Amino acid sequence: xxTKVSACWQKNxxxxxxxxxxxxxxxxxxxxxMHELNDTGSFLWKNIDGRRSAxxxxxxxxxxxxxxxxxxxxxxxxxxxxxxxRKLVMPVPATGGELR
Amino acid sequence: MxxxxxxxxxxxxxxxxxSIGCVPMRLQIADERLYSAVSARYGAFTGTAGQxxxxxxxxxxxxxxxxxxFAYEFEGALLRTGSNETRFDGVRNEYALDSLLxxxxxxxxxxxxxxxxxxxxxxxxxxxxxxxxxxxxxxxxVASLSPPGSVLTDEISLLRRGNGVWRAHGTPFWGEFRAAxxxxxxxxxxxxxxxxxxxxxxxPLRPVELLRALLPNVLFFSAEPEANRRLLEILGRAAExxxxxxLSFRRDRTFWEALPK
Numbered sequence: 001x002x003t004k005v006s007a008c009w010q011k012n013x014x015x016x017x018x019x020x021x022x023x024x025x026x027x028x029x030x031x032x033x034m035h036e037l038n039d040t041g042s043f044l045w046k047n048i049d050g051r052r053s054a055x056x057x058x059x060x061x062x063x064x065x066x067x068x069x070x071x072x073x074x075x076x077x078x079x080x081x082x083x084x085x086r087k088l089v090m091p092v093p094a095t096g097g098e099l100r
Numbered sequence: 101m102x103x104x105x106x107x108x109x110x111x112x113x114x115x116x117x118x119s120i121g122c123v124p125m126r127l128q129i130a131d132e133r134l135y136s137a138v139s140a141r142y143g144a145f146t147g148t149a150g151q152x153x154x155x156x157x158x159x160x161x162x163x164x165x166x167x168x169x170f171a172y173e174f175e176g177a178l179l180r181t182g183s184n185e186t187r188f189d190g191v192r193n194e195y196a197l198d199s200l201l202x203x204x205x206x207x208x209x210x211x212x213x214x215x216x217x218x219x220x221x222x223x224x225x226x227x228x229x230x231x232x233x234x235x236x237x238x239x240x241x242v243a244s245l246s247p248p249g250s251v252l253t254d255e256i257s258l259l260r261r262g263n264g265v266w267r268a269h270g271t272p273f274w275g276e277f278r279a280a281x282x283x284x285x286x287x288x289x290x291x292x293x294x295x296x297x298x299x300x301x302x303x304p305l306r307p308v309e310l311l312r313a314l315l316p317n318v319l320f321f322s323a324e325p326e327a328n329r330r331l332l333e334i335l336g337r338a339a340e341x342x343x344x345x346x347l348s349f350r351r352d353r354t355f356w357e358a359l360p361k
Contacts, residue, residue: 016328018336021308025336027315029328034315036308 003054005073008092009080010050015088017045026088035086040065044079050092054080117148119283120201121258121269123208124148127155137194142272145283153208156187157197170207172321174199181207202256202273206319210330214260215338216319219291221252221268227289228268229359230257231347232317237294238349240275245353253281256319259288259338266342290343290360297348300358310344311335 011017017026024037024045037045040061047060054076062072083089114135116127126148129135134157168180177196178189181204188200206216219232220239224246231242243254256273259266269285292302293313305313314335322328349355 014325016325016332018332020311020336020339021306023308025308025311025332027328027332029323029325034312 003080003084003091005055005058005077006053008051008053009048009057009089010092011045011048012088012090028087035088037083040075041079041083044076044083045088048089116142116146117152118142118145119148119152120145120205120271121209121214121260121285122149122262123205123212123214124150124152125155125201125204126152127157128159129157131158134191134194134197138197141194141198144270144281145272153186153204155204156185158189158191159187170322170324170327172200172203174203179203198273202319203321205258206321207327209258209260210320210322210327210334212260213262213334213337214258215331215334216271216273217257217259217314218255218317218319219257220254221257221270222246223250223252223284223286224289224356225361226286228252228286229289230259230268230291231294232257232291232313233294234317238296238351239294241296241351242294242349242355245351245355252284252286260285261334261337261341266338288342290345291338292345292347292359295346295348296351298350299348300350300355301348302345302358302360303348305344305346307336307339307344310342311339313344313346314339 014030015026015028017024024042026035043061043064044057047057058073058076061076062069080089113128113130116129116135116138118125129138166182166184168182170181172179175196177191177200179200180187191197202216209215217232218234219230220243221228221230231239233239240254243251252268252270253274255275256271258269258271260269266288267285268288270281270283272281274280291310318335320331
């Protein structure tokens, strides 16, 4: 699945999460699966708020980690797709039913 | 106090008060045989301190109109609990009752900074050593290699935080449905993940590693997100505040030599 870079992302509201030892631990209560996010994944997770797009998240990543914007965007999209495949995040449906 | 109570329509109700992990409960039981079984099984946990949670057992009264905060079904027995009432319906024997009590406790502890864990707990020098692991990991072995009277449970441990201190409490939940345990508690010295081995050794666990060890062994039965957030907060705090280790151990008493004093 490829989602437009302008699409906003939100956390799956069914999940529980907590940061510990600089690792974000996420549990999915419905299937009792535990997920862990590394440093970059945790950074994105903290900033996924239902209002930011992949492009905006990549900007934050580029600033904080001092990486080139194009590299940050590639990394951000890859991480979002990975988290999406694990049902941790989802694109926010645009009004009208289509993804922005 | 456990004495006969008013008839609520299905037979003579008898209250049975018990407290597990400082969570007081009062069962209202009409079935004589079940009352006897409960008295025998939870005899060491009778009495309450504080306002008990009233539990209507196989009540003939109508279910209240309030939607329960939490409900759980186990082999035809149904638990419903909310702010106004807690009911166990369809309970045919002590095994079903025991299961519903564990489920109810797991739910109530989540709002009392506590949790139930598949673990054996042994008291040594006034401190509780908690040995976590699934079936076959060695919980019963560790318990059987410990002095009589020092084992709080060989199957399901109850940990609670109070005044900044984590304590392990005795539970009546033992392997093979044995009636045992004592209603005491002790400060937790550490939580140890069990690994059977040819040598005794303790490898420290970082908080995230301890949390990883705890999660598959925690008893929790709600899929509701907010309840799971509360639980994860409690477990994360436990993992940060309690020292954790992986105990590789031989099946003899020498494993105690590897544990911290």
